[in-house]
Amino acid sequence: MDDAEKIGLIMVVDDDPDTVKILSHYLKREGFTPLEAASGPEGLRLLASHRVDVILLDLMMPEMDGFAVMRALKKDPATADIPVIMVTARDDLSARAEGMSLGVADFLAKPVFRKQLGNRIRAQLEIVATGHATAATLNRIEAVPAKR
Amino acid sequence: MAIEARLADGSASAIENALIGEHPTIRKLRELIERVAQRDVTVLITGESGTGKEIVAQSIHEASPRRERPFVPVNCAAIPNDLLESEMFGHHRGAFSGAATTRAGLFMSAEGGTIFLDEISELPLPLQAKLLRVLEDGIVRPVGSDRGTKVDVRVVAATNADLGAMLARNTFREDLFYRLQVVPITIPPLRERRSDIPILVEHFLARTRRQRGTDGLPLRVSDEAMVQLWSYDWPGNVRELENLVERMVILCEGRILEASLLPPNIACATSPADEITTTLDEEGLNLNALVRKLEGRLINQALKQTDGNKQAAARLLGLKRTTFAAKLRRCGVITPSDSDKSTET
Numbered sequence: 145m146d147d148a149e150k151i152g153l154i155m156v157v158d159d160d161p162d163t164v165k166i167l168s169h170y171l172k173r174e175g176f177t178p179l180e181a182a183s184g185p186e187g188l189r190l191l192a193s194h195r196v197d198v199i200l201l202d203l204m205m206p207e208m209d210g211f212a213v214m215r216a217l218k219k220d221p222a223t224a225d226i227p228v229i230m231v232t233a234r235d236d237l238s239a240r241a242e243g244m245s246l247g248v249a250d251f252l253a254k255p256v257f258r259k260q261l262g263n264r265i266r267a268q269l270e271i272v273a274t275g276h277a278t279a280a281t282l283n284r285i286e287a288v289p290a291k292r
Numbered sequence: 293m294a295i296e297a298r299l300a301d302g303s304a305s306a307i308e309n310a311l312i313g314e315h316p317t318i319r320k321l322r323e324l325i326e327r328v329a330q331r332d333v334t335v336l337i338t339g340e341s342g343t344g345k346e347i348v349a350q351s352i353h354e355a356s357p358r359r360e361r362p363f364v365p366v367n368c369a370a371i372p373n374d375l376l377e378s379e380m381f382g383h384h385r386g387a388f389s390g391a392a393t394t395r396a397g398l399f400m401s402a403e404g405g406t407i408f409l410d411e412i413s414e415l416p417l418p419l420q421a422k423l424l425r426v427l428e429d430g431i432v433r434p435v436g437s438d439r440g441t442k443v444d445v446r447v448v449a450a451t452n453a454d455l456g457a458m459l460a461r462n463t464f465r466e467d468l469f470y471r472l473q474v475v476p477i478t479i480p481p482l483r484e485r486r487s488d489i490p491i492l493v494e495h496f497l498a499r500t501r502r503q504r505g506t507d508g509l510p511l512r513v514s515d516e517a518m519v520q521l522w523s524y525d526w527p528g529n530v531r532e533l534e535n536l537v538e539r540m541v542i543l544c545e546g547r548i549l550e551a552s553l554l555p556p557n558i559a560c561a562t563s564p565a566d567e568i569t570t571t572l573d574e575e576g577l578n579l580n581a582l583v584r585k586l587e588g589r590l591i592n593q594a595l596k597q598t599d600g601n602k603q604a605a606a607r608l609l610g611l612k613r614t615t616f617a618a619k620l621r622r623c624g625v626i627t628p629s630d631s632d633k634s635t636e637t
Contacts, residue, residue, distance in 0.1 A: 225316055237515040240522070250486050251522065259599045271484035275317035281475060282324045285331060 184208035313488030339479030342529030361405030387436020
């Protein structure tokens with residue numbers, strides 16, 4: 145399938161197969177296409193060949209945790225602008241503070257509710273679309289000389 | 293100097309102050325506004341209530357070559373329909389009963405400057421036709437006059453309505469829409485750029501400090517309160533956040549703004565520091581307050597799970613819709629549809 149044709153390719157990065165299954169199910173119910181990754185490195189690999197719109201990133205993973213994935217994403221210009229929604233425990237304040245400083249776009253607390261998940265993802269898609277429209281307008285008016 | 297530093301010491305430009313945040317889309321928008329200000333084109337600003345449409349319009353004026361001339365804001369929804377035409381375009385003496393003198397309209401008073409037409413969706417159809425003519429030939433025709441006057445005014449319009457949907461219903465003229473939308477500027481709602489919430493909070497705190505002259509006593513928001521600010525949906529957008537920060541600063545007695553200062557509609561349902569006790573010791577307890585707290589918490593949780601759908605939330609709690617609505621009012625929970633009506637100026 146051609147990823148560029150699809151609207152809302154959402155990558156789920158989580159080492160817990162049950163969580164991945166549930167999130168993927170929710171994503172489909174909300175009209176998105178899930179792309180599953182069982183670890184941070186796998187997620188980063190998949191990004192090379194897929195145009196992902198939003199990343200749902202688990203924090204607690206062996207080998208490479210969510211923060212490490214976040215740093216890798218921000219370092220690569222090709223992935224730096226993909227919005228990341230980090231999934232954390234509800235009361236993990238220090239994790240959230242760290243996530244904020246790393247440029248996480250949003251947080252979802254476990255347990256994740258389907259409707260909320262859908263709305264938070266749509267919000268990210270919406271602001272990215274506004275960004276594209278703004279860039280297009282900017283290019284268009286750049287072509288017109290300034291005058292008074 | 294970095295933009296944060298300029299915001300902190302008050303030397304930021306009008307545009308930098310009008311749209312605060314580091315989200316890539318916000319940065320792009322600032323760039324667009326910067327460019328648009330230099331070009332004498334009509335601008336249509338779209339955004340929910342509280343996103344700062346008027347502040348953006350004013351910053352466009354202040355960054356434009358027209359900055360020395362007037363900026364005239366007009367709220368199309370605030371002026372009664374039968375007065376709107378003469379307010380905007382002026383009238384001739386004797387044009388209608390009560391028109392004792394000839395009066396220049398708002399377009400004339402904006403001569404050389406910028407007119408800001410807020411809530412443009414509220415402009416009645418006949419006036420839409422008249423505005424279109426002004427945009428096309430720059431000639432204003434006062435009520436009761438057969439002669440027009442040439443004006444040099446830049447038009448910046450704004451709306452929180454879906455003009456596209458209004459076109460489909462024929463309540464907004466398509467030709468006017470395209471004439472206004474030469475440069476469309478869409479300001480995203482705060483819930484789409486939550487990562488800017490800490491930056492905005494910091495900005496409002498710094499400004500309060502400057503205004504009060506209490507330098508050296510920086511205030512900060514506790515991590516727990518910040519998580520809750522982040523989780524809230526902000527139906528009233530940046531203006532609601534601004535009001536809330538002001539309120540917290542007034543209520544705060546120390547230097548850290550704690551989660552306990554947050555109103556119940558924002559305070560997260562599962563705040564660990566705010567346990568509901570279920571044991572009765574010698575000190576006794578306030579049963580009513582406790583029940584209210586539990587009620588508020590479950591109502592918030594139900595609204596969260598159903599994403600603000602009151603009917604579904606009522607069902608989740610086994611309540612009739614009317615009972616649920618009454619409880620909502622008592623708890624002071626604000627939903628997007630309520631705040632839209634009350635916060636737009």
